[in-house]
Amino acid sequence: MRLASLQDGSRDGRLAVVSEDGRHGLFPDAVSTLQQALEQWSAVETECRILAEQLATGKGQALEKPFLAPLPRAWQWLDGSAFDNHGDLMQQAFGHAPLEHDKPLMYQGMSHRFYATGEAMPFPREADGIDFEGEFGIITDAVPMGVTPAEAMDHIKLVVLINDWSLRNLAMPEMKTGFGWIQAKPACAMAPFAVTPDALGAVWQDGRVHLDLRVDWNGERFGSPNGGEMSVGFHELVAHAASTRELCAGTVIGSGTVSNRNFRESGSTCISERRGIEIIDTGKPVTGFMRFGDRVTLQASPTDYFGVLEQVVTAPAGH
Numbered sequence: 001m002r003l004a005s006l007q008d009g010s011r012d013g014r015l016a017v018v019s020e021d022g023r024h025g026l027f028p029d030a031v032s033t034l035q036q037a038l039e040q041w042s043a044v045e046t047e048c049r050i051l052a053e054q055l056a057t058g059k060g061q062a063l064e065k066p067f068l069a070p071l072p073r074a075w076q077w078l079d080g081s082a083f084d085n086h087g088d089l090m091q092q093a094f095g096h097a098p099l100e101h102d103k104p105l106m107y108q109g110m111s112h113r114f115y116a117t118g119e120a121m122p123f124p125r126e127a128d129g130i131d132f133e134g135e136f137g138i139i140t141d142a143v144p145m146g147v148t149p150a151e152a153m154d155h156i157k158l159v160v161l162i163n164d165w166s167l168r169n170l171a172m173p174e175m176k177t178g179f180g181w182i183q184a185k186p187a188c189a190m191a192p193f194a195v196t197p198d199a200l201g202a203v204w205q206d207g208r209v210h211l212d213l214r215v216d217w218n219g220e221r222f223g224s225p226n227g228g229e230m231s232v233g234f235h236e237l238v239a240h241a242a243s244t245r246e247l248c249a250g251t252v253i254g255s256g257t258v259s260n261r262n263f264r265e266s267g268s269t270c271i272s273e274r275r276g277i278e279i280i281d282t283g284k285p286v287t288g289f290m291r292f293g294d295r296v297t298l299q300a301s302p303t304d305y306f307g308v309l310e311q312v313v314t315a316p317a318g319h
Helices: 034-039 041-056 084-094 149-153 168-177 197-203 234-241 271-282
Strands: 002-006 014-018 024-026 076-080 106-109 134-140 156-163 188-190 212-217 220-223 251-254 295-301 309-314
Touching (some): 014 034, 014 041, 024 041, 034 041, 156 197, 156 251, 156 295, 188 309, 234 251
Parallel strands (some): 076 251
Antiparallel strands (some): 076 106, 134 156, 156 188, 212 220, 212 295, 295 309
């Protein structure tokens, strides 16, 4: 089952169940937004699945309005760093000591806005080091405190594709303060469709999305590593986040930058990682960060479950 939020003049959009081709949809009667659906999932899911079956038989109306992010704003966004290869490359490139940890890495970012495909992404300065980060993510219903990873699997209701935008030249000074990121982590963006895990079939295994995340920068292939190489699965990230607190319905959790051990063949999903590889190989970075007017496109492959997430980097309005 695929869900989307259509632009209707409100901040949260109109929830639609969407056909496999992404062109037709039907609207549930019980709720009007995805957030409402997540808060009442056990009651709403049945109606949504009936609508999905009707769409499969050719029913539904053409969807002409632009898509918002599936959750245009969320109560909580937690981002993991679940691909060990990315961390290992960064440590090697920049001479950082290995992080000693026995728990998943995670931080809490801003969640009151997720940009949509086609929306321009404004940044104040090119000099801040504008970077994309391709990630898979999940959205939960209400998660009780203290769930086990096995229990957490049942609370993963939707899977999404995310661009976790970063301003790299602001990140290191903020990290050194020990208080975490504020300026270096602006709003993220989401591909238009949120997909139930069962609809992913065999590519959803062990709480991981076994799909390539294809990234193109200005029309050139930048990387297509596979999401199945997570060191911990999404169910383990959920359990980690809920170890001392409840998670509200609509919590979004990201995988962190998708990165593979065969990075020389698969490429990368962020510029910072490529620059790190260049430092390892030649002693200095070669690839620059994004400039105003640059375009980045993210898409799952070989099956495009989530739709295309494409954005252009711009200066703020009036600059």
